[in-house]
Amino acid sequence: MNEIVGMWNAAPVASVIFVLTLATSWWAFSSDNAYANLILHPYGVYRGYKRYTVITSGLIHADLMHLFFNMLSYFFFAFQLEMDMGHWQFGVLYLLSLILSDIPTVYKHKNDDWYYCLGASGAVSAVIFGAILYDPLAPLGFALIPGIQIPAVIYGGLYLFYCNYASKRAADNINHDAHMFGALSGLLLTIILNPHVVHEFINKVSVGVQSWFH
Numbered sequence: 001m002n003e004i005v006g007m008w009n010a011a012p013v014a015s016v017i018f019v020l021t022l023a024t025s026w027w028a029f030s031s032d033n034a035y036a037n038l039i040l041h042p043y044g045v046y047r048g049y050k051r052y053t054v055i056t057s058g059l060i061h062a063d064l065m066h067l068f069f070n071m072l073s074y075f076f077f078a079f080q081l082e083m084d085m086g087h088w089q090f091g092v093l094y095l096l097s098l099i100l101s102d103i104p105t106v107y108k109h110k111n112d113d114w115y116y117c118l119g120a121s122g123a124v125s126a127v128i129f130g131a132i133l134y135d136p137l138a139p140l141g142f143a144l145i146p147g148i149q150i151p152a153v154i155y156g157g158l159y160l161f162y163c164n165y166a167s168k169r170a171a172d173n174i175n176h177d178a179h180m181f182g183a184l185s186g187l188l189l190t191i192i193l194n195p196h197v198v199h200e201f202i203n204k205v206s207v208g209v210q211s212w213f214h
Contacts, residue, residue, distance in 0.1 A: 010079065010082075010083055011080075013088075013090050013094075014074075014081070014082045017078070017094060018071065018074060021067075021070075021074075022071065024038070024060055029063075034060075037050070038056040038057060038118075039116050039118045040053045040054060040056075040057035040102060040116065040118060041116050042108070042109040043110060043111065043112055043115065046110035054098065054099050055098050057118045057119070058098040058102075058118075058119065058120045058122065061118060062118060070119060070121055073124050073128060074127060077131040078090070081127055081134065084134045085130065085193060085194050093126060093127070093190060093193060094123050096189055097125075097126030097186055097189065098120075100122075100181060100182070101123065101126065101178045102117075102122060103181070104181050105117060105177050117175045117178070119175075122175075122178035122179065122181065125159075125179045125180075125182035125186060126182045126183060128156075128183070129182075129183045129184075130186045130187070133191070133197045133201050134190075134201075135152060135204070136153035136205050137151045156183070160180060163176045163177075163180035163183070164176075
């Protein structure tokens with residue numbers, strides 16, 4: 001209990017978003033009306049209908065597994081990122097990333113009446129990439145390849161390459177555009193909100209590279 005209270009005090013914005021996303025997703029699982037009102041429909045949003053869903057669609061998920069993986073990633077990175085960059089800065093990062101990660105999807109599918117999307121993946125990607133700027137040498141692994149870990153900065157580059165490739169291939173039902181543009185939004189917004197992170201990032205990478213060759 002003390003750990004939970006301490007985490008809440010240290011990162012209140014991340015905590016509120018975490019609880020709100022869990023609660024809203026769970027509510028939508030049992031309410032078709034809530035699900036229908038919160039999900040993003042690019043065809044309708046492009047025509048001015050339910051524009052608020054560029055935000056609310058990030059609070060609901062397709063199923064428990066979708067929710068679990070997004071919130072697990074969020075849990076590992078969001079609380080530390082808020083402590084690193086500041087409370088209101090983290091809130092701005094998350095909210096704007098929800099919107100910015102969805103804008104390309106709205107434009108891409110503006111004429112696809114059949115297309116809907118949901119989930120916090122875009123904003124979670126922004127959180128992960130914001131965290132990478134603060135700790136570029138942190139070891140990160142791949143969910144499908146246990147035991148393999150690489151520096152976060154390399155992981156980030158591979159992640160962006162894959163998202164771009166998967167988006168062009170469009171062989172699954174995953175919104176890779178939201179992942180990619182969420183990640184890019186996270187990088188840009190973290191730098192805008194805390195410009196000093198660029199200098200720290202370069203120094204940490206430089207030290208890491210030097211250590212690899214010695």
